[in-house]
Each structure stands twice: as C-alpha cells, then as structure tokens.
Amino acid sequence: MPLHPDYPLRGERLLLRPFTRGDVDAVYAYRRREDVARYLFDVALSREECALAIQQRIGQTALEREEDKIILAVELQQTGALVGEVTLILRSLDARQGEIGWIFSPDYHGHGYATEAARILLDLAFGPGDMHRVMARCDVRNDSSWRLMERLQMRREAHFREHAIFKGEWDQEYIYAILRREWLGRSAAMAGQ
Structure with missing residues (x-):
C-alpha cells in the first residue's frame, strides 16, 4: 500500500503541497504562538526550531512503512498564503490504519479551511491510500x-481520562475515527445532492 501522491492536492480554495525552505517564516508566524502550542506535543517554536521542523517536513511526502508521515502545507489558492499544515500517518500497514492531524494559524480560523483540508486528506487516505480506518485525537x-x-x-x-501527563498535568484525550466505507458513502451521498 505505498502512497506517493502527485502534488499539489487541490480543493475548492486550497492547495496541499510539500513544504519548502521558503515556508519557515509563514510557519513560524503561527508555531511561535503559545495559543497554538497549547494542545500540541511541541512547545511554541523558536525560528531556528521551526526551520529544523520544516527541513524534516520537506521529505515527508509519501507513505511506505508504518509510522511514515505525509505532512503538507495548506495554502490558499487565491493568495498563496500558507494558513496551516495537515498530517497523515500510516499507523498499521497490515490493518490499513491511519491517523490525521492539523495545525492552523488562528489568523485563518472560522473560514472552513481546516475542514476543507481534512476532507482532501481523507479523500487521499481512503482513495489512493486504500486505508480501512483513519483516526484523529485531541x-x-x-x-x-x-x-x-x-x-x-x-x-x-x-474519552481517555488522566491517562498521561501532558505539559505537567493529567491529560484527557478524545479519539475519533471513520471507516473507509463510511467516508465513501458520505462522499457519494454528498455528490448526489
């Protein structure tokens, strides 16, 4: 089930594309913020840490082995502004399980960009990625x-209660998931409307 997508992935308003070195300042603008880092495993990043993270992300564009990641920049087609990032992780090759995640700049909240980007990523996971189940956590x-x-x-x-220490306090976490047949059925129903 290797997955080597053709980039960029296009939505109605968005492009999902591999990161480039030129993205450091745009990503740093939101990853340096405490309100963005609050629920992430990372802390707010310095510009140098952000540059290193972008360098790693540049090569994370395909899935071949378990724990491989596709991490893509989310860009507005109309302006070219980088508004966030999305991730697809291959959690189990045999069981065809994946995980998605997202980080978006608060400057672009409330416009449906995260929803559109996540739908593009789920279409990739359940289409060319042939995944059986995709989960997300927060x-x-x-x-x-x-x-x-x-x-x-x-x-x-x-709903996990006090299952881990996260940033110095007990964590509570939700796990959500959707199956391939559910996603494809939902997509078919929307296309028929």
Whole structure:
C-alpha cells in the first residue's frame, strides 16, 4: 500500500503541497504562538526550531512503512498564503490504519479551511491510500479540533481520562475515527445532492 501522491492536492480554495525552505517564516508566524502550542506535543517554536521542523517536513511526502508521515502545507489558492499544515500517518500497514492531524494559524480560523483540508486528506487516505480506518485525537479542551472531527462525521470512540501527563498535568484525550466505507458513502451521498 505505498502512497506517493502527485502534488499539489487541490480543493475548492486550497492547495496541499510539500513544504519548502521558503515556508519557515509563514510557519513560524503561527508555531511561535503559545495559543497554538497549547494542545500540541511541541512547545511554541523558536525560528531556528521551526526551520529544523520544516527541513524534516520537506521529505515527508509519501507513505511506505508504518509510522511514515505525509505532512503538507495548506495554502490558499487565491493568495498563496500558507494558513496551516495537515498530517497523515500510516499507523498499521497490515490493518490499513491511519491517523490525521492539523495545525492552523488562528489568523485563518472560522473560514472552513481546516475542514476543507481534512476532507482532501481523507479523500487521499481512503482513495489512493486504500486505508480501512483513519483516526484523529485531541485534548478534550480543544473544542475546535473535536468539532472539526464531528463535522467530518468521524465517530467519537474513546474519552481517555488522566491517562498521561501532558505539559505537567493529567491529560484527557478524545479519539475519533471513520471507516473507509463510511467516508465513501458520505462522499457519494454528498455528490448526489
């Protein structure tokens, strides 16, 4: 099930494309923010840390082995502004399981960009990626993230309470997922409308 997409991936308003070295300042503009880092495993990044992260992301554009990642910049087609990033991780090759995630600049919240980008990524996962199930996770307090999962018609499968220490305190985490047949059925129903 190797996945080597042709880039960019196009949506109605967005392009999902591999990162370039020229993206450092745009990514640093939101990854340096404490409100963005609050629910991430990372802390707010310095510009140097951001440059190193971008350098790693440049090569993360295909899935071949478990734990491989596709991490893509999300760009507005109309202006070329980089508004966030999305991730698809191959969690199990045998069971065809994946995980998606996203980070978006608060400057671009409220326009449906995260929803559109996540749909493009799920189309990739369940189309050319031939995945059986894709999950997503977030901190229970991250309302915008779990609401996005629900807009995608993902199902809440778990609510972990105090299962890990996260940034010095007990963590609570939601796990959401959707199956291939559910996603394709939803896509077919929307196309018929």
